[in-house]
Amino acid sequence: MRRLLKVFGVVSLLLAGIGLAHAADPIKIGSFLTVTGPASFLGDPELKTLQMYIEDLNAKGGVNGRKIELIHYDTGGNTKDAVNFVKRLIKSDNVDVLIGGTTTGDTMAVIPNVEKEGIPFISLAGAVEIIEPVKKWVFKVPHTDRMAAAKILGDIRKRGLSKVALITGDGGFDKSGRTQVLELAPNYGITLVADESYGNKDTDMTTQLTKIRSSGAEAIINFGLGQAPAIVTKNVKQLGITLPLYQSHGVASQTFIDLAGAAAEGVRLPAAALVVAEQLPNTDPQKPVLLAYKNKYEAKYGPVSTFGGHAYDGLMITVAAIQRAGGTDKAKVRDEIEKTSGFIGTAGVFNMSPEDHMGLNLDAFKLVEIHNGTWKIIE
Amino acid sequence: MPEQLFQFLVTGITVGSLYALVGLGFALIYNASDVVNFAQGEFVMLGAMAAIALQNAGFPLFLAAIVATLLTVGVGLLLERFAIEPAVGASVVSTIIITIGAAIFLRGVALLLWGKDFYALPPFSGDTPIQLGGATVLPQSLWVLGVTVVLVLLVRAFFNRTLPGKALLACSYNRVAAQAVGINVKVMLRLAYGLSAGLGALAGILIAPITFSSYEAGVMLGLKGFSAAIVGGIGNPMGAVAGGLLLGVLEALGAGFISSGYKDAIAFLFVLMVLFFEPTGLFGHKSAERV
Numbered sequence: 001m002r003r004l005l006k007v008f009g010v011v012s013l014l015l016a017g018i019g020l021a022h023a024a025d026p027i028k029i030g031s032f033l034t035v036t037g038p039a040s041f042l043g044d045p046e047l048k049t050l051q052m053y054i055e056d057l058n059a060k061g062g063v064n065g066r067k068i069e070l071i072h073y074d075t076g077g078n079t080k081d082a083v084n085f086v087k088r089l090i091k092s093d094n095v096d097v098l099i100g101g102t103t104t105g106d107t108m109a110v111i112p113n114v115e116k117e118g119i120p121f122i123s124l125a126g127a128v129e130i131i132e133p134v135k136k137w138v139f140k141v142p143h144t145d146r147m148a149a150a151k152i153l154g155d156i157r158k159r160g161l162s163k164v165a166l167i168t169g170d171g172g173f174d175k176s177g178r179t180q181v182l183e184l185a186p187n188y189g190i191t192l193v194a195d196e197s198y199g200n201k202d203t204d205m206t207t208q209l210t211k212i213r214s215s216g217a218e219a220i221i222n223f224g225l226g227q228a229p230a231i232v233t234k235n236v237k238q239l240g241i242t243l244p245l246y247q248s249h250g251v252a253s254q255t256f257i258d259l260a261g262a263a264a265e266g267v268r269l270p271a272a273a274l275v276v277a278e279q280l281p282n283t284d285p286q287k288p289v290l291l292a293y294k295n296k297y298e299a300k301y302g303p304v305s306t307f308g309g310h311a312y313d314g315l316m317i318t319v320a321a322i323q324r325a326g327g328t329d330k331a332k333v334r335d336e337i338e339k340t341s342g343f344i345g346t347a348g349v350f351n352m353s354p355e356d357h358m359g360l361n362l363d364a365f366k367l368v369e370i371h372n373g374t375w376k377i378i379e
Numbered sequence: 380m381p382e383q384l385f386q387f388l389v390t391g392i393t394v395g396s397l398y399a400l401v402g403l404g405f406a407l408i409y410n411a412s413d414v415v416n417f418a419q420g421e422f423v424m425l426g427a428m429a430a431i432a433l434q435n436a437g438f439p440l441f442l443a444a445i446v447a448t449l450l451t452v453g454v455g456l457l458l459e460r461f462a463i464e465p466a467v468g469a470s471v472v473s474t475i476i477i478t479i480g481a482a483i484f485l486r487g488v489a490l491l492l493w494g495k496d497f498y499a500l501p502p503f504s505g506d507t508p509i510q511l512g513g514a515t516v517l518p519q520s521l522w523v524l525g526v527t528v529v530l531v532l533l534v535r536a537f538f539n540r541t542l543p544g545k546a547l548l549a550c551s552y553n554r555v556a557a558q559a560v561g562i563n564v565k566v567m568l569r570l571a572y573g574l575s576a577g578l579g580a581l582a583g584i585l586i587a588p589i590t591f592s593s594y595e596a597g598v599m600l601g602l603k604g605f606s607a608a609i610v611g612g613i614g615n616p617m618g619a620v621a622g623g624l625l626l627g628v629l630e631a632l633g634a635g636f637i638s639s640g641y642k643d644a645i646a647f648l649f650v651l652m653v654l655f656f657e658p659t660g661l662f663g664h665k666s667a668e669r670v
Contacts, residue, residue, distance in 0.1 A: 259498075
C-alpha cells in the first residue's frame, strides 16, 4: 500500500510538472551573435538589445500568454562555432526561431542547416547574398551594401556628375562595397576613372589620392570601416582636393566626425535613420519608434548603434509573426514573417514578400551631409 | 608626373619617419640585450592612448605628452623588472617570446581601459596643409620629421659620447666581460627598456594626430618598425632610420606607380630581398664568431 502511494505520488507530481510546464511553456528564441572578437562592436549591442526587450516583453506578460526564453551562444566571429551552435540550438535546445548571425560569414555558414531543419531564421548581417536568391527559411533585417552604393550613385547622378574615383580598404565590408559600386555604376551612367585600395591599418593614403586627383574624377567614393576612412577624409583636405567626397554607412557614427575633425565638413554618406532620429520631421512614422528605442537603449547602456537596432527589428518582427500565427508552429511562423508588411522598425518600413525576404527599399537610408560637426539630412 | 612623384616622395618620407622612430626603439633594446622586443609597438600605442586620455581629462597638450611619455617609461621599467629580469639567463628566443606575451597583455589592458574605439589627438600646430612645390604636407608631418631627426642625433650621441651609452653597447657585445669591468648589467638593461619605452611613447604621441590610435594600433606599427630595423641592420640605430625611410618611400612609390593593392607586398618583398642578399641588413656590422 505504502509503495502504491509512493508510486501514485511520484506519478501525480510528474503529471503536475508536465501540466505546469505546458501552461507556461516558454517561446524559445535561439541566438548566435559575435559578442567578442573583431566584430564585437556589432554583436555586443545586438545581444544587449535582445536581452533588454525580451525582459521587457516578459514583464508585460510575454507573447500569447507565454514567456520568452532567450538561448544565446557567442560565436566570437568563428563561423565553425556558429554552425555548431546552430545545430545545438535546433537539435538539443529545441528553439522555435533563430535570430542572429552578426556577420555575413556566420550567416552564410549556417544557412544549409537552417534550410535542412526548416526553422525560421532572421539574420542580422548585411550582405545581399543572404536573401538573393531567396531561401525559404532565411530572412534579414539590416540594409544591404548594395542599397548604400545605390544611394550614393543616385546622389552623384543627381548632381550631374559622371566620373567617379573609388577608394576602398582591404576588409570584407570594403571589398563587398567596392563590388556593388562597380556593378551598379553603369546603371546610373557613371564611369569609374580610378579604383584604388589601401590597407585598413595604413596611416597615409595621400599616394592613392594623388593618383585620383590626376584621374579626372568628379567625385570620390570611399567604402570602409574604422579609422581608415577618417584618414582618407583628412588626406583629401590635405591635398587640397575639392571634389565631393562620399563615405559609406560604415562610418555613420560620431567617432568618424571626431576623428576627421574639420576635414569631415561636406562629406556625404548614406546613414540609417537611427543616426539622425532627432532631426526627422515629426510626420515621419519612423520617428517615434527610433526615439523610443534610442532613449531606452541609451538609458541603460550608453550611445546607441544601428546594429542594436537590427536586433530590435528582428525580435519585433518575430514576435509579431508569432502573435499572428497564434503559436510557434515553425511553418506558420515562417509564413507570417514573410507576410510582414508596413512594420515600422529602426532600419525602415518592412514590406516582405515571397520574393523579398528583407522588405526594405532605398528610402530606408537617409543621405546625410556632415555640417558643423553634425549630421544634416539632405533628402 | 614630376609633381606626382614629388608628392609620393613627400608621403614616403613622412610615413618612413614613423617607421624609423619605431625602428629606433627596436634597435635600442637589441643593442643592450640581443633581444627583439615585440612589445615595442605597444609602447607606441600606450604613449598615444595615455596622451589622448590625459588631454581629454583637461591636461594641456604638451603636459599630457610629457606625462604620457613618463608613464610609458614606467611601464617599460615595470616590464623589464617583472617579466625580463626574472628570466635573466634564459635564451634569447625565450626572452623574445616573453616580449610577445607582454605585448598581448598590454593590448588587453588597453582594451579594458579604453575600449575598442579610435581616438585622435589634436595636431600640435594646426591642420592647414603646407605647400611644398607641387606637393602638400601637414604641419604635423614636419613635427614628426623634425623630432625624428633630433631623437636620432640624441641616440647617436648617447651611444658614441656618453659613458652609459658605451656601457650599454658593451653589454650587447659581451655581457660577462661587461660585468667584469664593472658595468652593472641589470641597470643597463633597465635603462634600455626605459629609454626605448620613452622613444616609443614619443613616436606614438607625435603620430596620433595623423594616424589616430586604438588599443591595437601598435601591431602594424610594430611590424613596420621591426622591418625598418632589420632592413637597416638590427642593432644599428642609424640603420633603422635609413631602413624606415627606405621602406616608406618604397611603399609610396609602389602604390603610386604600380598598384596600391600591392603596396605592402612590394615593401615586404624588398625586406626579403635584403635579408636574402645581406642577411645582416644594409648597414649591419658583419659579426664573426670567434672560436
